[in-house]
Amino acid sequence: MDELQLLRKIQARFPPFRPASLVLGIGDDCAIYRPRGAREDLLLTTDLMIEDVHFRRDTHPASAVGYKTLARGLSDIAAMGGEPRFCLLSLALAPWADQRWLDAFFRGFRRLARDTVTTLAGGDLARAERLTCDIVVCGAAPKGKALRRDGARPGDAIFVSGRLGGSALGLQTRRGRAWQRHLRPQPRLELGRWLRGRATAAMDLSDGLSLDLHRLCLASGVAAELDDTIPLFPGATLDQALHGGEDYELLFTGKLDKSPDLSSWDVTRIGTIRKGDPGAVTFAGRPLRPLGWDHFRQAVP
Amino acid sequence: MDELQLLRKIQARFPPFRPASLVLGIGDDCAIYRPRGAREDLLLTTDLMIEDVHFRRDTHPASAVGYKTLARGLSDIAAMGGEPRFCLLSLALAPWADQRWLDAFFRGFRRLARDTVTTLAGGDLARAERLTCDIVVCGAAPKGKALRRDGARPGDAIFVSGRLGGSALGLQTRRGRAWQRHLRPQPRLELGRWLRGRATAAMDLSDGLSLDLHRLCLASGVAAELDDTIPLFPGATLDQALHGGEDYELLFTGKLDKSPDLSSWDVTRIGTIRKGDPGAVTFAGRPLRPLGWDHFRQAVP
Numbered sequence: 001m002d003e004l005q006l007l008r009k010i011q012a013r014f015p016p017f018r019p020a021s022l023v024l025g026i027g028d029d030c031a032i033y034r035p036r037g038a039r040e041d042l043l044l045t046t047d048l049m050i051e052d053v054h055f056r057r058d059t060h061p062a063s064a065v066g067y068k069t070l071a072r073g074l075s076d077i078a079a080m081g082g083e084p085r086f087c088l089l090s091l092a093l094a095p096w097a098d099q100r101w102l103d104a105f106f107r108g109f110r111r112l113a114r115d116t117v118t119t120l121a122g123g124d125l126a127r128a129e130r131l132t133c134d135i136v137v138c139g140a141a142p143k144g145k146a147l148r149r150d151g152a153r154p155g156d157a158i159f160v161s162g163r164l165g166g167s168a169l170g171l172q173t174r175r176g177r178a179w180q181r182h183l184r185p186q187p188r189l190e191l192g193r194w195l196r197g198r199a200t201a202a203m204d205l206s207d208g209l210s211l212d213l214h215r216l217c218l219a220s221g222v223a224a225e226l227d228d229t230i231p232l233f234p235g236a237t238l239d240q241a242l243h244g245g246e247d248y249e250l251l252f253t254g255k256l257d258k259s260p261d262l263s264s265w266d267v268t269r270i271g272t273i274r275k276g277d278p279g280a281v282t283f284a285g286r287p288l289r290p291l292g293w294d295h296f297r298q299a300v301p
Numbered sequence: 302m303d304e305l306q307l308l309r310k311i312q313a314r315f316p317p318f319r320p321a322s323l324v325l326g327i328g329d330d331c332a333i334y335r336p337r338g339a340r341e342d343l344l345l346t347t348d349l350m351i352e353d354v355h356f357r358r359d360t361h362p363a364s365a366v367g368y369k370t371l372a373r374g375l376s377d378i379a380a381m382g383g384e385p386r387f388c389l390l391s392l393a394l395a396p397w398a399d400q401r402w403l404d405a406f407f408r409g410f411r412r413l414a415r416d417t418v419t420t421l422a423g424g425d426l427a428r429a430e431r432l433t434c435d436i437v438v439c440g441a442a443p444k445g446k447a448l449r450r451d452g453a454r455p456g457d458a459i460f461v462s463g464r465l466g467g468s469a470l471g472l473q474t475r476r477g478r479a480w481q482r483h484l485r486p487q488p489r490l491e492l493g494r495w496l497r498g499r500a501t502a503a504m505d506l507s508d509g510l511s512l513d514l515h516r517l518c519l520a521s522g523v524a525a526e527l528d529d530t531i532p533l534f535p536g537a538t539l540d541q542a543l544h545g546g547e548d549y550e551l552l553f554t555g556k557l558d559k560s561p562d563l564s565s566w567d568v569t570r571i572g573t574i575r576k577g578d579p580g581a582v583t584f585a586g587r588p589l590r591p592l593g594w595d596h597f598r599q600a601v602p
Contacts, residue, residue, distance in 0.1 A: 003426055006426060007426065010407065010421070013407050013411055014411065014414070014420065014421040019386070019387075019418075019420060021386065022386075022387055022420055022422055025387075025420065025421070025422045025423060026421065026422065026423050026424075027423075028423075030423070031387065031389065031422035031423040033386070033387065033422070033439065035336040035339040035340075035341065035343060035441070036339060036340045036341055036441075037338055037339050037340040037341075038336040038337060038338050038339035039336075039337045039338040040336065040337055040338075042336060042343075044389060044422070044423065044437070044439070045389075045423070046389045046390075046391045046423070046424055046425050046435065046437055047391070047425050048391050048393055048425050048427045048433070048435070050393055050427060050429045050433065052429075052430065053393070053427055053428065053429050054427070085320070085322065085323075085334070086320075086323055086326075086332065086334060088332065088345060088346075088347045088437070089347075090347045090348070090349050090435045092349055092351055092354070092433075106311065106314050110314055110315065113315070117320075119315065119320060119323055119326065120311070120315040120326070120327065121323055121325075121326045121327065121332035121334070121345070122326060122327050122328075122329075122331070122332040122345065122346070122347070123327070123347055124347050124348050124349050124435075125304055125307060125308065126349045126351060126354055126355070127354065128351045128353075128354050128431065128433075129353065129430075129431060130429065130430060130431065132349070132351065132393075132429075132433055134347065134349070134391045134425075134435035136345070136347055136389070136437050138334065138345070140336070140337075
């Protein structure tokens with residue numbers, strides 16, 4: 001069973017009592033909730049950051065762990081075209097996490113919180129063997145305008161922001177700009193907002209282009225053709241760009257070639273949405289397997 | 302450093318950019334957010350449930366872990382007088398968690414979700430060495446009507462719902478009604494809603510009466526006198542009732558003796574709020590130390 005199958009099993013268990021105010025439930029970057037009488041929709045996302053799973057104590061500086069914990073949540077808000085409003089942080093400290101580590105963690109966290117005007121509004125504290133964080137971010141978008149991953153249509157162009165594979169390269173070399181990219185990815189909040197009303201579908205690249213595009217196509221019920229135009233992070237291999245996770249760039253679709261302002265953004269057209277087997281992706285004419293990061297690739301026993 | 306001191310350190314780091322829409326931030330059972338134009342306030346809470354910290358694999362049945370994961374969050378919503386709207390679940394599965402365990406976990410979770418009309422709207426999935434859950438619950442209360450823990454005033458009576466010490470007794474004996482109470486606490490959602498506009502302050506008893514009342518008094522800047530009228534769960538000791546955690550009953554204050562409907566609820570008057578050292582609590586005339594559950598009683602190294 002992979003992550004998508006597990007997600008579907010969970011989804012199948014929770015259909016019966018979805019209230020009208022929940023515009024979008026399980027399966028996208030955020031849930032969408034419409035409070036009674038409100039002028040905007042709320043976007044809610046939650047992301048785990050666990051020692052020895054998402055980061056390593058001896059590899060990742062504390063300030064980067066703090067920064068990245070929040071960045072992962074903010075990237076989901078960016079993917080839906082939202083503006084961050086506030087966040088909650090659940091934090092279970094490991095015995096080794098001393099005051100100095102904690103200070104650096106919160107320095108990194110706060111830097112990004114301040115830059116993106118994301119107030120820390122609460123959370124939970126505990127102790128555990130492995131340091132564990134769970135970030136909750138609440139964002140907002142004008143009513144009905146949030147971007148989703150299920151709106152891609154045949155004929156739409158496919159775009160990505162930035163350059164891909166930098167995070168995977170950085171984790172491998174632990175040097176230079178690629179390492180910085182791995183440690184401190186930039187949630188593409190401004191681009192996400194600009195895409196509202198322009199893109200037909202969007203999501204963030206957290207688990208690798210091959211897997212994330214597969215997911216977007218599945219959600220939209222379409223197939224995709226990738227051209228040999230993937231923008232590589234300097235030094236990254238094509239493999240890292242196609243399958244490496246944690247780039248936190250935006251993947252989006254639409255007839256955006258006609259948009260005059262498109263050129264003011266660092267985005268690249270990388271392919272076209274096609275009719276076909278939902279989820280099927282080709283690269284340079286050949287089938288591309290969704291090899292990106294999946295916690296559940298090994299079968300649940 | 303204890304949990305409260307750690308919380309204050311975190312709080313001190315995040316003051317500068319609190320938007321007006323965030324009615325209440327760090328330090329209560331939930332954060333309170335007021336969406337633009339909305340007719341109600343949103344309450345948001347998050348609670349960890351970690352293997353070998355909050356539960357043990359060989360002690361707690363999977364369905365109870367699922368139930369309790371959600372119950373912990375719902376109890377925070379009850380404490381603020383809210384109605385649950387939806388929840389998000391972050392779940393990191395341990396290698397030992399097989400399909401059968403997972404099915405039972407979601408059976409317990411869904412039972413309570415259905416009973417309380419709390420839709421599962423999303424979350425995150427991962428794998429980890431220890432099974433780890435983080436529940437996010439979003440509830441709602443009429444604008445400005447959510448209960449808080451900072452409103453207790455000298456002269457207010459102090460009340461608790463139900464009988465205390467059952468959860469601690471159950472964890473000790475693992476038998477009978479006390480064990481059921483430990484495994485499946487009842488979030489007091491109806492009582493919480495009834496208390497809106499009636500109680501001056503409220504919170505849920507998650508870490509033990511002595512510690513939780515201390516926190517309520519600190520937040521309200523008052524002291525408290527407890528009488529020798531603590532309602533004991535059948536078989537529980539006074540120590541378990543005063544200091545045992547996880548009863549998930551409501552602790553609240555106010556001039557409720559005059560409320561004619563009070564007698565229709567299973568609540569007991571246990572003392573009086575006084576002027577005095579903020580946080581100071583006496584029991585039957587003697588100082589009561591806040592000995593309840595604190596993850597951080599041992600100093601952060």
